[in-house]
Amino acid sequence: xxxxxxxxGLEIHVQLLTKSKxxxxxxxxxxxxxxxxxxxxxxxxPGTLPVLNKSVIRKAVEFGLAIDAKIARKSIFxxxxxxxxxxxxxxxxxxxxxxxxxxGYIEIKDSDNKNKKINITRAHLEEDxxxxxxxxxxxxxxxxxxRAGTPLLEIVSEPEMQSANEAVSYMKKIHSIVTYLKISDxxxxxxxxxxxxxxxxxKVGDKKLGTRTELKNINSFKFVEKAINYEVQxxxxxxxxxxxxTQETRLYDENKNITKSMRSKEEANDYxxxxxxxxxxxxxxxxxxxxxxxxxxxxxxxxxxxxxxxxDFTDEQINIILSNSEITNFIDxxxxxxxxxxxKLINYFISTVYIKLNKENLNLLEDDLKPKDFYMLIxxxxxxxxxxxxxxxxxxxxxxNNKDISFIIEKHINENANDDAELINKLIKSxxxxxxxxxxxxxxxxTKIIGFFVGQVLKEAKGADPSGIKEKLxxxxxxI
Amino acid sequence: MDIYNKSVVELSKLLxxxxxSSLEMTDxxxxxxxSFDPKLxxxxxxxxxxxxxxxxxxxxxxxxxxxxxxxxxxxxxxxLFSTKGMLTTCASKMLExxxxxxxxxxxxxxxxxxxxxxxxxxxxxxxxxxxxxxxxFGVVKNPWDLKKVPGGSSGGSASxxxxxxxxxxxxxxxxxxxxxxxxxxxxxxxxxTYGSVSRYGMIAYASSLDQGGPIATSAEDCALLFxxxxxxxxxxxxxxxxxxxxxxxxxxxxxxxxxxxxxxxxEYFSKDLDRNISDIIYQSIEVFKKLGFNFKEISLPDHDYxxxxxxxxxxxxxxxxxxxxxxxxxxHRCDKPKNLEDLYLRTRKEGFGKEVKKRIMIGAYALSSGYxxxxxxxxxxxxxxxxxxxxxxxxxxxxxxxxxxxxxxFDLGEKSSDALEMYLSDIYTTPVNLAxxxxxxxxxxxxxxxxxxxxxxxxxxxxxxxxxxxxxxxEETGWHNRIPEDFDHE
Numbered sequence: 028x029x030x031x032x033x034x035x036g037l038e039i040h041v042q043l044l045t046k047s048k049x050x051x052x053x054x055x056x057x058x059x060x061x062x063x064x065x066x067x068x069x070x071x072x073p074g075t076l077p078v079l080n081k082s083v084i085r086k087a088v089e090f091g092l093a094i095d096a097k098i099a100r101k102s103i104f105x106x107x108x109x110x111x112x113x114x115x116x117x118x119x120x121x122x123x124x125x126x127x128x129x130x131g132y133i134e135i136k137d138s139d140n141k142n143k144k145i146n147i148t149r150a151h152l153e154e155d156x157x158x159x160x161x162x163x164x165x166x167x168x169x170x171x172x173x174r175a176g177t178p179l180l181e182i183v184s185e186p187e188m189q190s191a192n193e194a195v196s197y198m199k200k201i202h203s204i205v206t207y208l209k210i211s212d213x214x215x216x217x218x219x220x221x222x223x224x225x226x227x228x229x230k231v232g233d234k235k236l237g238t239r240t241e242l243k244n245i246n247s248f249k250f251v252e253k254a255i256n257y258e259v260q261x262x263x264x265x266x267x268x269x270x271x272x273t274q275e276t277r278l279y280d281e282n283k284n285i286t287k288s289m290r291s292k293e294e295a296n297d298y299x300x301x302x303x304x305x306x307x308x309x310x311x312x313x314x315x316x317x318x319x320x321x322x323x324x325x326x327x328x329x330x331x332x333x334x335x336x337x338x339d340f341t342d343e344q345i346n347i348i349l350s351n352s353e354i355t356n357f358i359d360x361x362x363x364x365x366x367x368x369x370x371k372l373i374n375y376f377i378s379t380v381y382i383k384l385n386k387e388n389l390n391l392l393e394d395d396l397k398p399k400d401f402y403m404l405i406x407x408x409x410x411x412x413x414x415x416x417x418x419x420x421x422x423x424x425x426x427x428n429n430k431d432i433s434f435i436i437e438k439h440i441n442e443n444a445n446d447d448a449e450l451i452n453k454l455i456k457s458x459x460x461x462x463x464x465x466x467x468x469x470x471x472x473x474t475k476i477i478g479f480f481v482g483q484v485l486k487e488a489k490g491a492d493p494s495g496i497k498e499k500l501x502x503x504x505x506x507i
Numbered sequence: 508m509d510i511y512n513k514s515v516v517e518l519s520k521l522l523x524x525x526x527x528s529s530l531e532m533t534d535x536x537x538x539x540x541x542s543f544d545p546k547l548x549x550x551x552x553x554x555x556x557x558x559x560x561x562x563x564x565x566x567x568x569x570x571x572x573x574x575x576x577x578x579x580x581x582x583x584x585x586x587l588f589s590t591k592g593m594l595t596t597c598a599s600k601m602l603e604x605x606x607x608x609x610x611x612x613x614x615x616x617x618x619x620x621x622x623x624x625x626x627x628x629x630x631x632x633x634x635x636x637x638x639x640x641x642x643x644f645g646v647v648k649n650p651w652d653l654k655k656v657p658g659g660s661s662g663g664s665a666s667x668x669x670x671x672x673x674x675x676x677x678x679x680x681x682x683x684x685x686x687x688x689x690x691x692x693x694x695x696x697x698x699x700t701y702g703s704v705s706r707y708g709m710i711a712y713a714s715s716l717d718q719g720g721p722i723a724t725s726a727e728d729c730a731l732l733f734x735x736x737x738x739x740x741x742x743x744x745x746x747x748x749x750x751x752x753x754x755x756x757x758x759x760x761x762x763x764x765x766x767x768x769x770x771x772x773x774e775y776f777s778k779d780l781d782r783n784i785s786d787i788i789y790q791s792i793e794v795f796k797k798l799g800f801n802f803k804e805i806s807l808p809d810h811d812y813x814x815x816x817x818x819x820x821x822x823x824x825x826x827x828x829x830x831x832x833x834x835x836x837x838x839h840r841c842d843k844p845k846n847l848e849d850l851y852l853r854t855r856k857e858g859f860g861k862e863v864k865k866r867i868m869i870g871a872y873a874l875s876s877g878y879x880x881x882x883x884x885x886x887x888x889x890x891x892x893x894x895x896x897x898x899x900x901x902x903x904x905x906x907x908x909x910x911x912x913x914x915x916x917f918d919l920g921e922k923s924s925d926a927l928e929m930y931l932s933d934i935y936t937t938p939v940n941l942a943x944x945x946x947x948x949x950x951x952x953x954x955x956x957x958x959x960x961x962x963x964x965x966x967x968x969x970x971x972x973x974x975x976x977x978x979x980x981x982e983e984t985g986w987h988n989r990i991p992e993d994f995d996h997e
Contacts (some may be wrong), residue, residue, distance in 0.1 A: 067609060071831045073602070074589045074611060074708040076743050106827050108874070110851055117830035170835070299874035301883060304715035304824055307744055 031266075032231045033259050034239075035194045035224055036186035039201055040179050041211045042155065042219035043086045049154050049178035050077030050120065057217050061171035065157075069176045071115030076305050079104075083178045084309060086210035087127045087152055088319050090180060093204050093326055094147055096131025098316055104152070104306045108299040113157035113170050121181075123300045126151035127309065133204070135196040137189075145197050146185040153179050174218075180210070186225060186236065191255035195248050198222060199350050203327050206352035213351055214390055221246040226258045228266070237262070238272040242279055242286055247388055254279035258286050330355065338362070338369040347381055348373070353391040354381070360398035367409055375405050379418050383426075396425060400432045403486070412485060413439050433482015434475070437497070440485060451488055451496060455503050458483045469504055477501060508535055509997065511671040512990055515580055515728040518674055522569055522579045529569065529579030533562040533623050536581045540625070540672045543994060547648050549657075549667040551586045552594045553626040565621040576731055578621035583673045585664050586627035587634055588614050588719070589708035593624075597710050598642035599632045601832045601839045601858030611708025612743065613677060613719050613736045620735050628676055629663030632860045633829065634684055634712040636660050637932045640923045641862040648919070649691060650991040651957055655916040658688030664722045665692040670994040675723040675732055679709060681716045682817050683911075683936025686948035689722050690911035690960025693950040693989055695977065696722040697729045698936075700968050701943035702747035704733075705740030711828040713821035714745075716940040725987050726949065726977035730755050733970060749968045759975035764799030767976075770904030771802060774810040775935055781914045787952035787959045788910055794983055795908075800976075803904055807896050809889065810938065814930055816889035817937040818866075819873045819882050825863075826870030832858060865926070894942040901966045906976065909935050911948040911960035935962065945970045949977045950986040958986075 048055055051068035068075045091098045102125045106118040128150035137143040157172035182201060188194045202220055206213040213220045227239035242258060245251050257279075262272050277286040327349040334340045334348065348358050358376065365372055380401065384391055404421060407413045413421070417439045424435050458480060459466060469476050480500050488496075508527065510518060521527045537555055544550050558581065565579035584590060587597050589607035591614075596602045610618065618624065631641040639647040639662025647662040649655040650670040657666040661678030665688030668676050678685040680698035689696030697720045704719045711717060721732035734755050740746045771792070776785055792802060834840035834854030841857055844850035859867070873882035900907060912932055922929040939946045939962070946964040953959060965973040981987050 070836060072607070072609075072837070073595075073597075073605070073710040073831070074587075074607070074706075076707055076745075078742060078744050108827050108830060110830065110833060112833075112835050112847065115831065115836060117833055118827050297876050299827070299871060299876075299879075301823060301827070301874050301879070304713075305711075305745065 030231050031228045031259075031263050032233070033189050033255075034186045034227050034229065034236055035188040035190075035255060037184045037188070037194060037197060038223040038225070039182045039198065040155075040221050040223075041182060041201075041205050041213075043083050043178040043180055044209060044211050045080055045082050045086070045178055047080055048176035049080050049083050049152065051176055053176065055177050057214075059173055061169070062173060065172040065175060069115065069172055071117075077120060077303075079306060079309070080178065083152055084127065084311070085319060086208070087150065087180055088311065088316060089208045089210055089323060090150060090182075090205065091128035091131060092316070092320055092323060093208055094131035094133055096147060096150070097129045098311060099125055099127050099129060100312070101125060101308050101310050102127040103308045104303045105300045106303045109296045111156065111159075112168065113159045113172065113175065115157070115172060115175055119154060119156065120303055120306070121153035122151035133197065133200045135193060135200055137193060143193070145187050145193075148183045148185055150180055150182045153181055155179050180205075186227075191252045191259070194224060194255055195252050198248060198251060203349050203351055207324060207327055207355070209324070209352065215246050216388060216390075218246055222251060224251060224255055224258075226255055226262070227272070228259060228262045238274050240272065240274065240286075241276045243276055243289060245279055249385070249388070250279060250281055253281075253284055254286055257284060261286065340370065340373060344370075344373050344377070347377055351391075354384075357391055357396075357398050357401075361402045364399070365402060367405060372402075372405060375408075375418070376401070379422055383419075383422065394429065395427045396422065397432075400425060403432060404436075407436065407486070431479050431482065433480075433485070434478030436485060437478055437481045451484065451499060454484050454487050455480075455496075455500055458487070459500075459503060459507070466504065466507075477504075480504075510535065511539060511997065512988075512995070513674070514725050515577070515674050515723060515731055516725075518580055519576045523574070525569070529562040529565040529623060530559060532579065533558050533581050533625065536625060536673055540667075543670055543672055544667070546653060546993075547650060547666045547670060547672075548645050549629055549647050549663040549670070549672065550583065551596055551598060551627050551629050551644050551663070554593055554624070557593060558623050558625045561618070561621075561623040565623060568621045575620055577617070577735055579623060580675065581623045581625050581673055582617060583625050583628045583664065583667055583676045584614060585630050585661050585676065585678050587630065587679060587710040587712075588627075588677060589710065590614050590624065590627065593627065595627065595710070596644070597633050598630045598644055599859065599863070600643045602710075602837075603643065603839060605838050607708070609708060612705035612740045614708065616736055617732075625673060628661070628667055631660035631662065631684075632863050633710070633825070634660040634679055634681055634717075635825070635862050635866050637683070637687060637929055638917070638919075638922065639663065639666075639688070640919065641860055643860060646919055649916050650994050651693065651916070653993075654918055655957065656691065656919055658691035658912075658916060660684040660688075661696075661722060662688050665689055665694055665696070668692070668694055668722055668724065669991060671990060675721060675728055677719060677732075677736075678722045679712075679717055679719045680936075680940065681712050681718075681821060682940050683933045685720050685722055686911050686936050686946060686960065686962060687933065689948045690950070691916035691958065693958030693960075693986065693991075694722055694724060695726050695729050695947065695949050695981075695987055696720065697733055697947045697970065697974065698939065698945060699733060699737065699970055700747070700945040701940075702745055702749075703737045703945070703968065703970065705738070705743040705746045707740055707742040711824075713824040714828060715824060716817075716821055718940075725981055726947065726974045727757060727981070729947065730757055730971075730974045730978070733974070737970075747968075755971040755974060757971075757975045757978045759972065759979060761798060761979070764979070765801070767906070768801040768803055768904045769795065770805035770900055770907045772805050772807040772900070772907060772909060774807050775909040779913050779931075779934060780910055781954065783954035784910055784912075784914070784959050787954060788908070788961050791951035791961060791980070791984075792908065794980060798979055798983065805900050805904055805907070807900055807907075807938070809892050809896060810934075812889045813893060813938045813941065814934055816886040816893070817933070817941060818869065818930060819886035820890060820941070822866040822870035823873045823883050823886075824870065826867045826874065829859075829863065829867055834858075890941045893938050897938070897942045897944060897964075905966075906969075906973065907964040909962045909964060911935060911962045915954050915957035915959060939964055943967070945973060947973050947977050949980065950989070951984075952986060958989075
């Protein structure tokens with residue numbers, strides 16, 4: 028073991044899920060043509076003024092209540108002044124003194140799997156900047172201000188994490204809270220959830236914190252872990268060589284897996300913060316807080332207990348289910364209809380879907396994979412219609428395709444399955460009779476729909492030879 | 508058609524009785540601007556086509572009896588009010604070619620009542636100045652004496668109205684920029700309560716102090732315009748619901764005056780004040796006494812801290828408000844920037860004038876780490892004290908009279924080399940902005956042939972009453988009807 032101790036604090040930027048921007052009425056939706064969602068206010072046109080979108084206050088308060096923090100009865104917006112082309116006013120409206128949320132904490136597991144409390148310093152509201160897109164080819168920079176003015180909640184932790192693992196657990200916990208509360212979509216690829224990590228090391232036993240570096244804008248759990256681990260080792264190497272750590276901002280290069288210097292403290296901006304004179308203080312009364320408290324959704328902690336008592340899931344399973352609300356929703360849709368043991372179901376889920384989500388950095392939306400399709404696959408495995416080791420491939424094929432599941436299953440039917448000709452014939456007849464609509468479509472030339480019938484038959488027949496079924500079906504359908 | 512010397516109220520009657528059409532009136536004032544303004548330089552932009560188009564619409568409204576008292580009346584806007592499709596320069600090289608894609612709320616409201624916008628008036632660059640000498644488009648002259656300044660920053664509006672090139676104009680007042688030029692030019696100018704009039708589309712100098720308002724020849728005309736521009740605006744979170752209440756009416760009757768006590772703050776009549784001005788104000792107070800008003804000496808302490816506090820707060824806000832002029836999105840951009848820093852540095856070096864740069868530097872300094880508490884925070888504390896002093900005074904008296912400026916209009920160039928001297932000319936107007944109160948400046952006489960102005964300061968949202976008090980005085984006196992000799996003809 029090394030005699031160095033790591034100290035990590037995180038600043039997480041959470042994009043709040045609102046229809047319009049924090050200070051203008053432009054839409055916040057992602058992926059539109061550049062600068063199509065930038066109003067005069069977002070462009071910082073002379074004479075324009077910010078008008079606060081009240082729904083961001085509610086979301087910040089919900090977060091504050093969920094982490095047991097103090098909600099400021101009066102909070103104010105401040106201007107953070109710095110020049111950058113994607114910051115149209117050349118100041119960012121943020122909060123410095125009197126943030127909306129102060130204090131609070133969450134619990135994570137430390138390396139000994141014991142509960143560890145991580146205190147949260149504050150969470151404040153601010154507007155996001157636009158995007159600069161540098162083009163080496165044309166030797167210029169393009170500015171897209173669609174993101175400018177998107178509401179952010181910046182959640183600042185105390186420097187209380189001691190390893191990359193703890194930092195990731197903390198980040199996952201915050202992610203699960205904000206997606207639970209539905210105050211953010213938590214979409215990391217689109218930048219809705221990203222973090223800056225303050226990393227320093229000190230000799231074990233030292234009270235004084237070491238010089239820290241700030242790793243900027245990391246947008247995946249995996250990269251947070253890698254970036255911190257790299258940075259910690261870099262700092263250890265420096266100190267052990269008798270050199271010093273420079274206080275600076277560093278960027279993580281995910282391709283090379285290194286961090287590199289962005290700007291040092293000497294070059295750092297003096298942001299000249301001052302209260303924004305265009306915006307009145309936000310005043311919140313007890314009734315408002317009580318009203319929000321009443322409508323707060325069931326939080327991960329409570330759900331965890333329910334999972335434990337109802338299904339006897341392990342802590343690890345529960346953590347995974349609760350790691351974000353998309354997964355929870357997915358699992359919650361299957362559990363009530365499942366005839367298979369819940370534990371088995373979860374294990375299937377973890378070994379396939381969950382691994383895929385992490386490996387490919389994906390979200391789990393209804394369009395990506397339907398819960399009932401996944402459940403059907405597990406049933407087919409359990410009754411040996413398809414082979415267990417085909418599951419991953421099928422899920423890959425199914426992912427985001429919006430194809431009918433039967434069509435895909437067809438190709439993966441267990442070839443050793445028995446073929447009870449008579450049963451199949453019976454099934455074909457009854458299924459065709461039950462599905463008038465699809466028959467009509469078939470008759471109108473949509474021959475691909477045959478896959479649907481195959482799937483239905485396979486579901487009932489529990490592992491028959493697919494090629495045979497398809498031919499029989501075509502024959503039968505053509506005959507009626 | 509001898510109508511240049513008519514007030515808005517009188518012009519409105521002519522339009523209503525169809526004695527003259529809005530189009531004729533518009534052409535008349537455009538011609539007047541063309542023949543007289545070369546002497547004054549009070550306009551930056553004149554848009555004849557736009558004006559005639561609006562005048563024709565106004566004539567239709569009048570023909571269909573869909574008009575109100577302002578329909579068809581020509582107006583000019585200070586060149587910091589955004590006008591859709593019409594240059595809005597802030598008298599700066601930085602915005603020399605800037606045409607806003609939207610109207611300021613004030614402009615929009617006045618368009619809707621059918622006023623005719625003839626063009627944009629000259630001003631101090633970004634409203635920073637007390638003499639209209641910092642305009643990129645050249646100094647403006649005072650119609651009472653072409654060697655003298657018209658005051659600032661709404662100097663173009665004041666000069667144009669004083670020479671009767673336009674019957675009424677908008678201005679903006681951050682530290683006295685409506686009242687001081689009104690005073691220097693013998694006009695009536697209203698600075699409303701902070702929040703009464705929307706700031707949306709009014710290009711910001713110092714957001715917590717800026718307030719738009721009318722500059723006209725009489726309180727009656729100011730009231731007409733104020734009625735149409737006031738009110739809550741969903742685009743300006745600092746605009747106030749209180750102002751949506753009733754129309755301002757000049758309802759004060761002579762029999763009411765005996766219940767009204769007016770405070771005279773002794774700090775405002777100290778040695779800083781020109782003796783002649785002091786005498787003239789006391790003479791006018793005699794008129795008010797005859798009208799029945801009661802007077803009482805009061806104290807508004809801490810007066811000496813006003814100017815430093817004002818210049819720190821206004822400059823701090825300005826340093827941030829003016830950051831957006833960087834050559835990236837609109838306005839001036841330097842030629843062939845080498846890199847980003849070069850773009851910023853040269854654009855801002857070339858685009859801003861000396862006074863603007865000075866205030867940006869003062870402001871950035873006051874906000875920088877290590878100086879923030881010493882300067883900005885301290886200035887905010889002084890601001891609160893000054894406001895509290897007014898609030899206390901209003902427990903004792905109903906209104907406060909004060910000189911508008913320590914002197915009459917000074918010579919062009921006289922103070923432009925001495926910033927402190929220039930800043931001190933706002934000594935009686937800035938406290939009102941720091942406190943956010945309404946005040947009106949009215950002409951009360953002449954000293955060495957130059958007009959003298961006096962302020963009537965009211966408690967929050969008492970515009971109706973201060974306009975009423977001014978109106979009673981103007982019914983008794985003729986100072987507001989005086990026209991500079993060189994411009995008192997067709």
